[in-house]
Amino acid sequence: MKIAVCVKLVPSTTALIRVSADGKALDCTGVEMVMSPYDEFALEEALKARDKAAGSEILVVSVGGDGAAKNLEQAYALGVDQCVHVKAPDADAAAAARCAAAVLKTFAPDLVFCGRQAIDDDQWLFPGMLGELLDLPHVTAASSFALSADNAKAECKRRIEGGEETIEIALPALISAEKGLNDPRSPTLKGRLNAKKKTVTVKTPAELGLDAAAMAPALKVEGYAPPPPKSAGKVIAKPAKEAAAELVKLLREEAKVI
């Protein structure tokens, strides 16, 4: 089987993100960059699928700036077969999906795994768009994934409002990973050493046949702002019963929300 995984390098979940003085850019200098956590689940699921289907290979694609190399070294350390870095530091989620689609069209994967969202732009756009561009059916935010004995289809679970769906999908297919899909392994020392010997194929969007129009942002960003500051709230310092009575009164009469 041919298995593809898409990964993205993002600021860590706790990193403090500053907005530039003119409000036109996000300042990520000195911020720790990591593989988007959902992509780790995607990568692990690909490794599991390769273990099951003998003779499979895994191709990992990362679209982004130079830092993407960090993700790909991590992927090599985990034992994937090939890595492609599409150098497109300014690609938005849609442009990134076009880049990944261009790489994967020639690879012709049986399975593509992505994270359900990249935790920087939080669009949840990439997996569905990539599925559409590659004409693959997809499952969004799969919390479980099981290949059939003949690897021709898979069964996934997906949590939605009010319960859980069981979904059957025919391969070739694209799966986006929910937290808890699996328990991602850590690279071994041997894996890390091997990773140093591997090379990443680097492509530009132009080399993939994507022109400026294909890479243009879907929306024009006007600016960024930090979340609006909250004014200091009221702290009720009274014994539990009195505090509860006062809170209910405030919620009813001041906030008018209950």
Added chain:
Amino acid sequence: MGADILVVAEHKDGKVKKTACELLTVARTLAAARGGKVLAAVLGPGAGQAAAELGAWGAETVLVGEAGFEAYASLKWTRAICEAAAARRPAAILMSVSSLSRDLAGRVAARAQAALASDCTALSAEGDGFKIVRPMLAGRALVTAVHAGPGPLLATLRPNVFTAEKPAAPAAGTVEALACADDPRDQRVVVKSFAAGGGTRPELTEAAVVVSGGRSLGSADAFKVIYDLADALGAAAGASRAAVDAGYAPHSMQVGQTGKTVSPVLYIACGISGAIQHLAGMRTSKYIVAINTDPNAPIFKLADYGIVGDLFEVVPALTEEVNKAKA
């Protein structure tokens, strides 16, 4: 690109969801600014019954897909929405953030050549296009962006952020069939079964009030104090990741960066410290209440009202007060 606004209206067995009313309220403003009409597309079992209510909320035309839409299938739904968009050429397509839009939006955007803006907290008409504001980086930044074509805007809107207001006079709500022939290739991905769970409380992502508990609850049984307050308020119940990881609450209750994003009118955090990943999932709530023994817990920085105290004393007392106030 025309001037109409197409709303993909969600419903449950024909009952229109509040989030769809929020979309229609926004759509009316946008359509008025652009000189267009509000269209609604409604799919699935019971869709026909939803049409009249959608008209009452301002939909001039309701595109109904009921026959052939018995069971959810993402590829068929994508085709139906895209065919409606191709025929009507709306300036914008609106969906609410939900499992449905999370599943469809990327696909629809690719096929309809639309620009997707997910999880918007503001949307307005701006010149020939639209302006949106959306949180990114789990709410650590807000981005403002404009869309001016060439294709339509596809915006998903965060529930509870936009106020639903009925128009003074209902719109026609003229029903038209949303015809979309079956394609065997739609069967490549099918929902085989659905296991209901989550009980009788409102859906976390849609609820007006959410009561959440953290690690400090200490056990699944102890969560009863949270559920009791939630039930007294008619609220949904949530949890921090620490509580979920410890097995005190199911993952479906997790609020935060790796859980659900909620934006209720009232969020009550009980014994939750307020880690940045938790704040990511609830910081746009209108009113935040924190109950915590530690006066320095970060959650108090975001709280409109705080009680420094033991949740095992404060929360049952609150439940009692709420019940008293209701009586």
